Amino acid sequence: MLENVEYVKADSFQSVSEPPLLNESKKTISDANVIAESNVEKVNVIMTPNVEDTYWLSDCLKDAQNVIVEYHDEKPDDRNFGDCTKFFSSKTFGVKMQNNGNASGDINLIKDLLSQPSYKIYVHDIFKDDTRDNRRMVTIVLIHQLLHALHPSRIHDSANVQKGINRLEHEIANRASYHDALLNLESLRQSGKITLCNV
Numbered sequence: 001m002l003e004n005v006e007y008v009k010a011d012s013f014q015s016v017s018e019p020p021l022l023n024e025s026k027k028t029i030s031d032a033n034v035i036a037e038s039n040v041e042k043v044n045v046i047m048t049p050n051v052e053d054t055y056w057l058s059d060c061l062k063d064a065q066n067v068i069v070e071y072h073d074e075k076p077d078d079r080n081f082g083d084c085t086k087f088f089s090s091k092t093f094g095v096k097m098q099n100n101g102n103a104s105g106d107i108n109l110i111k112d113l114l115s116q117p118s119y120k121i122y123v124h125d126i127f128k129d130d131t132r133d134n135r136r137m138v139t140i141v142l143i144h145q146l147l148h149a150l151h152p153s154r155i156h157d158s159a160n161v162q163k164g165i166n167r168l169e170h171e172i173a174n175r176a177s178y179h180d181a182l183l184n185l186e187s188l189r190q191s192g193k194i195t196l197c198n199v
């Protein structure tokens with residue numbers, strides 16, 4: 001008897017909750033958790049973007065490296081690498097999205113080391129949705145972090161004749177026609193939603 005009662009309840013809940021699900025493509029995570037108890041199929045759909053996250057971040061990393069190779073005319077600090085292409089192909093780069101205490105990006109840079117075998121780069125999860133604007137902003141954030149890896153001795157501001165990381169980032173982004181992403185990032189910074197990186 002008891003089993004029958006429970007079955008009827010679950011069945012009626014599903015039939016009530018399904019129509020709004022079909023109409024609303026965007027569900028929040030908390031909604032997904034509630035749905036998880038009654039509809040396993042829908043949970044699989046919600047989880048798919050997490051897998052894609054990794055996929056498009058590596059796209060942005062490739063774009064960022066290509067833009068630097070094409071538009072950055074300085075060699076890496078580590079003279080063992082004649083150009084940026086050789087530097088990038090000899091290193092391992094891992095990119096992950098997480099909240100860095102408002103920093104738009106971060107890199108595990110070991111100071112006073114010209115270059116390290118592997119780098120971990122973090123991108124603020126404010127950019128987590130896979131949109132064109134986010135992809136372009138993430139590419140700029142990655143260009144910034146890769147410049148830190150290429151020139152670990154440099155600070156954000158220019159010093160003497162040496163261009164700082166911020167100036168290099170702007171020059172490269174402008175040459176590569178990423179003006180829109182620069183403006184969008186600037187607007188996020190001015191609104192206080194993100195800050196410059198922690199390096």
Ligand SMILES: [Zn+2]
Nearest residue numbers: 165197198199
């Ligand atoms: Zn920085």
